Amino acid sequence: MASDGRADRKMAIGASGRLVHSIPHMITLVLGVVIFGMCHILLAPVYALVAASSMLYFLYNICTRCFGYGSMGCPSGYGILSARMFDRRRDIPFKTAFKKHIWSVAIQWFLPLGAGIACLDFRYPPLDLPLVLAMVVFILVAFVWLPISARHKGCSTCPQSRDCPWKKA
Numbered sequence: 064m065a066s067d068g069r070a071d072r073k074m075a076i077g078a079s080g081r082l083v084h085s086i087p088h089m090i091t092l093v094l095g096v097v098i099f100g101m102c103h104i105l106l107a108p109v110y111a112l113v114a115a116s117s118m119l120y121f122l123y124n125i126c127t128r129c130f131g132y133g134s135m136g137c138p139s140g141y142g143i144l145s146a147r148m149f150d151r152r153r154d155i156p157f158k159t160a161f162k163k164h165i166w167s168v169a170i171q172w173f174l175p176l177g178a179g180i181a182c183l184d185f186r187y188p189p190l191d192l193p194l195v196l197a198m199v200v201f202i203l204v205a206f207v208w209l210p211i212s213a214r215h216k217g218c219s220t221c222p223q224s225r226d227c228p229w230k231k232a
Contacts, residue, residue, distance in 0.1 A: 087209035095175035102182040124164040127152040
């Protein structure tokens, strides 16, 4: 479960730091459940199940190949969580795994938008103000706050930052 040392060179991140880093993602997931629930109450648990499954997929296919695997240096806490659930994987490099499997997290952002738009298109009257407001807040959190937070809090302390496919030069 030990990392290759890169994570150990970074300052260990406490539980409260990992929680703060994860807040935008948690809010995105909750808002996704709300949006699906506003479309149809039975869709809320379906989205929650899809989101949980996609996170497990992410933990298995990406986190198990990261330098932060099993380390307190992982800013999201996923490195520790993935190490408790899955064995380390070294079959393909992290960068390749990230590019191949990142869709598993991206669907958490795009499914609620698609559901919300579909519900707006098929409802009468067509403008459902609470749904529109939920979607606006979702967009602000998922596409503004989460990326800014990740770049400034997560990426700056991530042990995988030198190899990250999304890191800007």
